Each structure stands twice: as structure tokens, then as C-alpha cells.
Amino acid sequence: MNELLERHRAVIPSWVGVYYDEPIEIVGGKGCRVTDRQGRSYLDFFGGILTNMLGYDIAEVRDAVERQLASGIYHTSTLYLIRGQVELAEKIARLSGIPDAKVFFTNSGTEANETALLLAAAARRSDQVLALRNSYHGRSFGAIAVTGNAGWKPSALSPFNVHYLHGTDRQLPAFAGMSDAEYTAAAVADLRHVLATATAGDVACFIAEPVQGVGGFTMPPDGLFGAYQEIFAERGILFISDEVQTGWGRTGEHFWGIGAHGVTPDMMTFAKGTGNGFAIGGVVARGDLMDGLRANGVSTFGGNPVSTAAANATLDYLLAHDLQARAAKLGALIIGGLREAAGALPAVGEVRGKGLMFAVDMVDPATGEPSPALATRLLAETRERGLLIGKGGLYGNALRMAPPLTLSDDEAREGLDILTDAMRAVNAAATGPGA
Numbered sequence: 299m300n301e302l303l304e305r306h307r308a309v310i311p312s313w314v315g316v317y318y319d320e321p322i323e324i325v326g327g328k329g330c331r332v333t334d335r336q337g338r339s340y341l342d343f344f345g346g347i348l349t350n351m352l353g354y355d356i357a358e359v360r361d362a363v364e365r366q367l368a369s370g371i372y373h374t375s376t377l378y379l380i381r382g383q384v385e386l387a388e389k390i391a392r393l394s395g396i397p398d399a400k401v402f403f404t405n406s407g408t409e410a411n412e413t414a415l416l417l418a419a420a421a422r423r424s425d426q427v428l429a430l431r432n433s434y435h436g437r438s439f440g441a442i443a444v445t446g447n448a449g450w451k452p453s454a455l456s457p458f459n460v461h462y463l464h465g466t467d468r469q470l471p472a473f474a475g476m477s478d479a480e481y482t483a484a485a486v487a488d489l490r491h492v493l494a495t496a497t498a499g500d501v502a503c504f505i506a507e508p509v510q511g512v513g514g515f516t517m518p519p520d521g522l523f524g525a526y527q528e529i530f531a532e533r534g535i536l537f538i539s540d541e542v543q544t545g546w547g548r549t550g551e552h553f554w555g556i557g558a559h560g561v562t563p564d565m566m567t568f569a570k571g572t573g574n575g576f577a578i579g580g581v582v583a584r585g586d587l588m589d590g591l592r593a594n595g596v597s598t599f600g601g602n603p604v605s606t607a608a609a610n611a612t613l614d615y616l617l618a619h620d621l622q623a624r625a626a627k628l629g630a631l632i633i634g635g636l637r638e639a640a641g642a643l644p645a646v647g648e649v650r651g652k653g654l655m656f657a658v659d660m661v662d663p664a665t666g667e668p669s670p671a672l673a674t675r676l677l678a679e680t681r682e683r684g685l686l687i688g689k690g691g692l693y694g695n696a697l698r699m700a701p702p703l704t705l706s707d708d709e710a711r712e713g714l715d716i717l718t719d720a721m722r723a724v725n726a727a728a729t730g731p732g733a
């Protein structure tokens with residue numbers, strides 16, 4: 299066995315998974331490509347799980363961080379004014395569209411969601427939370443409690459009283475063959491029923507990902523959350539949009555994933571791509587909600603001078619280069635190409651996505667049932683051809699892809715060609731003689 303893998307297994311928890319029988323150690327990167335320890339180069343279509351949002355070694359981000367390091371100040375604590383933090387908060391508050399918004403910075407998406415849930419619980423004086431089935435919101439007790447996926451839920455202990463809504467489960471027999479409008483109506487009726495039968499009425503909030511990340515890039519029909527919001531508004535239930543994967547124009551059509559639903563949420567959480575790899579997350583919320591906590595709060599490292607320098611440079615770059623438009627254009631190209639290829643391949647099921655966030659499901663060509671084994675095979679086949687992609691979904695059969703938003707037209711076509719070739723190879727092996 300690979301020596302580093304052996305050492306990894308000895309000291310890193312068994313539940314921190316690595317890809318491939320022979321895992322890759324990435325030691326260098328430039329643009330949308332990375333290099334492994336053996337010197338092999340890969341086009342990266344997963345970007346450190348959507349976190350290297352601009353790609354690798356971006357001069358503007360590196361320069362901003364190096365300027366901060368050269369000042370000698372990596373940390374001051376929030377007892378002192380941090381110029382970069384204030385500037386970043388101003389930027390995010392403006393971009394959020396949330397009225398009178400304030401921003402609290404954390405080190406991760408998990409902490410961001412914890413904060414949002416805390417704000418909602420405090421404002422509503424309730425521990426009742428609505429979440430979506432097949433969701434993922436992080437790995438703390440609170441975030442796990444609102445996660446709707448047993449594969450990512452190591453404990454049932456919960457600080458919240460949680461009920462799960464429909465939204466991304468149209469594959470279930472109960473919803474088979476429904477149109478978007480019919481499914482939305484069924485989900486809304488279920489929400490009313492849950493509120494009447496399973497809650498004490500005073501629900502604090504609803505938390506949801508506009509496109510579910512870990513869930514396999516599954517998403518509700520556009521507008522579903524808008525329909526939910528009408529009911530939430532009647533009852534004062536707060537809306538938290540978890541934009542950890544969908545923020546910053548990733549979905550192409552909107553700057554925030556929630557834009558597809560015509561809703562301005564009360565709070566949004568963000569992390570992953572915000573600092574292009576530097577650890578920063580946060581929550582942007584209506585000022586009255588943010589200021590509603592009655593005790594002191596601090597995050598030692600949240601919004602520190604180095605991570606905010608990286609995030610300011612990342613967001614400035616993203617806006618100056620209109621990377622949302624890039625995501626829309628290249629997403630359409632790749633998703634369209636994948637759909638075309640998948641049509642002739644019985645081992646490839648649904649192709650879905652928005653912008654540069656897309657997935658394909660691998661299925662048993664005979665039964666159409668989810669096939670995690672074929673997904674693992676496709677992961678390996680793409681790697682063999684020099685492309686890194688992700689895997690996930692409730693049934694472990696979704697291949698998830700989210701390249702850096704700086705992807706070039708040529709790289710988009712190169713990735714699409716590799717994917718198509720690899721899908722054909724896996725399909726041939728699954729349907730050919732001896733399959």
C-alpha cells in the first residue's frame with residue numbers, strides 16, 4: 299500500500315474518506331489544473347469540493363494574502379477593528395439583497411449554519427426547525443440535527459426539534475409522473491400538514507440548500523421555496539438559505555441559488571469558495587435578527603485579517619470578471635453535452651445541474667436502479683483520463699462536478715470530452731458481453 303495512505307489510515311479517523319483505491323496527493327496547482335506527487339496533471343472539475351472557486355494560484359488572491367502576511371498581522375482578535383473584515387461585510391451585505399443586513403464571520407459552513415440556527419431559535423424562542431430531506435448542513439450537533447441524510451448523520455442527539463419537508467424526492471413512488479406544479483402543490487400541502495400535525499405551531503425557521511450538495515446536486519423545482527415562503531410569512535417562520543455550495547454565482551442564472559425561487563431569505567450562510575481555499579464562512583442576516591442575541595459572542599479566528607484579505611480579493615475578482623456569466627455559459631455547454639451523450643447510454647441516468655454545478659447518476663442498465671459500483675468505476679475512469687470529479691448522492695451513485703468558475707471554453711470542452719468518453723467506457727463494460 300501507498301506509504302502515506304498507510305500513515306493516513308493509522309492517524310486520521312476512518313470516517314474521513316479518500317477517493318480511489320490509490321488515493322491522490324495533490325502537490326501543485328495552477329488555474330484549473332493540479333499535479334499529483336507522481337507528477338501527473340489533472341483537470342480539476344471538483345475544485346476541492348467547490349472551494350477553489352477561482353482555481354489555483356490566482357495572482358490577485360496570492361498578492362492580497364502576501365501583503366497581509368508582510369504586515370506581520372495574521373491575527374488581532376475582534377477586540378480591535380479589522381479593516382478587511384468590515385470591507386468584506388459591507389460587500390456581502392450589499393450583494394445579499396437582505397435589508398439592513400449584518401454579517402458574522404466564521405471558519406466554516408458548519409459554524410455559519412450553527413450561527414443562523416441560533417439566531418432563529420433566539421428570535422423565535424423556539425427549538426422547532428424545518429429542514430429538507432436529503433439535506434447536508436455540516437458536522438456539529440446542530441448542523442447534523444438538520445441534516446436529512448442518514449449517511450451523514452452519526453448521531454441522533456439534537457438541540458433542535460426537526461421536521462423534514464419534501465423538495466428533492468420526486469423519485470419516490472408517491473410523486474411519480476408529477477409535473478413541477480403538481481409536485482410543488484403536493485409539497486406545499488405536506489408542509490401545511492406537518493405544521494398542523496407535527497409541530498407546536500411556533501416553528502423557528504426553515505433551513506435548506508437551493509441545490510443540495512452532498513445530496514447529489516438534487517434540487518426542487520424552481521419556485522417551490524417561494525411557495526413555502528408564503529406559508530412561512532403567514533406564521534413568522536424565518537428562512538435560512540444555506541448557500542455554502544450555491545453562492546457567488548455558481549448556478550449561473552442567479553448570484554445566490556435561492557434566486558431561482560423568487561425569495562429573499564432572512565439569512566444566508568456561506569463558506570467554501572468565499573476565500574478561494576482560505577478558511578472563511580459566515581452568515582448574513584437581517585440586522586434585527588443578528589443583533590437579537592442577548593449575550594456576548596466571538597469567533598476567535600472568524601473573519602481574521604488573512605482570510606478576509608483572501609475573500610475580499612476572491613469576491614473582487616469574481617465580480618470584475620463576471621464569473622456568474624461564465625458559469626451560465628459553460629454550464630449550459632457541459633450540461634447540454636452530457637445530456638446528449640447520456641441519451642444513448644443506458645448505464646447513465648439523470649443528468650442535472652445549474653451553471654457550473656452538475657451531476658450525472660449511474661444506474662444499473664437492466665433495472666434503472668442506482669448503481670454506486672458504476673459510479674465508483676466512472677470516478678476511476680475519469681481519473682485515468684486526467685479529470686478529477688466528485689461522487690455522492692443519497693444512493694452513492696451521483697457523480698458531482700463543480701469546476702472553478704474561471705474554467706476556459708477549451709477546458710470545458712476538454713472536460714466534457716473526457717466525461718463522455720469515460721461514460722461510454724463504463725456503459726460498454728456494464729452492457730457488453732460478460733457484463
Ligand SMILES: Cc1ncc(COP(=O)(O)O)c(C=O)c1O
Binds near residue numbers: 405407408436512
Ligand atoms: C451545503 C453545505 N452546508 C454546510 C456545509 C458544511 O461546511 P463545512 O464543511 O465548511 O463545515 C457543507 C459542506 O460540505 C455544505 O455543502
